[in-house]
Ligand code: KG4
């Protein structure tokens with residue numbers, strides 16, 4: 210039956226500032242096109258109104274390109290999966306409305322996908338370079354909007370063990386970068402300069418948060434006051450110490466993340482550990498995680514770079530897994546700005 214058949218799913222992602230479309234066949238990526246909206250860089254962060262407009266401009270060419278690159282005809286598609294939430298309402302509405310119209314036009318089923326589940330389940334994309342984690346496993350989901358430790362018992366059974374009480378870790382990176390005068394999104398730049406610096410050059414206070422929760426807003430304020438003080442003493446302080454500042458910020462952020470992750474492993478006794486989300490592209494996080502295989506006996510699962518930041522491949526794989534379970538939605542499904550990881 211289904212097993213011998215080729216199932217083609219089109220995934221559509223438009224929750225924030227990336228317009229993306231992907232075609233997968235039986236869980237294997239045939240195309241994964243991402244149009245990143247450059248317009249936000251000059252505003253130092255995502256401007257929701259501009260994001261919706263850019264999605265409107267990008268969505269048709271991005272989907273056309275995804276179908277073309279997959280070398281299929283749109284009539285070959287079996288279903289359309291789209292991001293229902295969480296995200297920016299105006300952005301979500303563009304993808305949601307387009308997905309509904311296309312499913313009606315092609316007369317194929319519609320599948321609503323939770324973006325957070327997409328980040329986690331990207332690990333199940335069929336790809337030779339990736340190993341699939343066995344259940345149960347823990348996932349550290351770290352992005353511009355989220356910081357969570359999630360226990361995954363089954364594809365669609367997820368429990369948040371801890372999460373940020375204020376800023377997400379990606380925001381901590383981006384806001385720190387902004388303080389240093391770096392363009393948005395600053396996370397990758399902090400990562401780049403940190404590689405050249407001394408992580409012990411400056412010390413930043415780590416937050417004291419109970420349990421497995423996180424907090425990053427205090428760190429951001431601490432960095433701001435530190436930089437203001439130093440720049441007053443020496444106006445060239447940032448330029449002269451950029452690598453060391455970035456390395457020290459990165460060291461602090463990584464320590465905060467791994468202290469909690471180690472605690473989660475101790476408490477759950479689960480040592481299959483995955484990372485997901487845009488910040489999981491970070492080189493130091495990948496390095497430290499990998500080192501715990503030898504030192505702590507963890508088995509780690511690091512997604513391919515292109516599946517970490519927002520992309521429609523991760524939406525398409527959730528679509529495929531739901532397709533196999535006949536878990537379809539319909540045109541009355543609405544975009545939802547706030548969704549928990551366990552909301553299906
Ligand atoms: O998952 P994502 O693409 O979008 C959200 O759902 O938020 O994550 C974007 C975030 C941004 O904050 C960006 O600065 C951060 O991921 N990021 C990084 C790196 N690459 C992307 N942060 C630190 N190091 C990186 N190499």
Ligand code: ZN
Pocket residue numbers: 324328352353486487518519
């Ligand atoms: Zn995301």
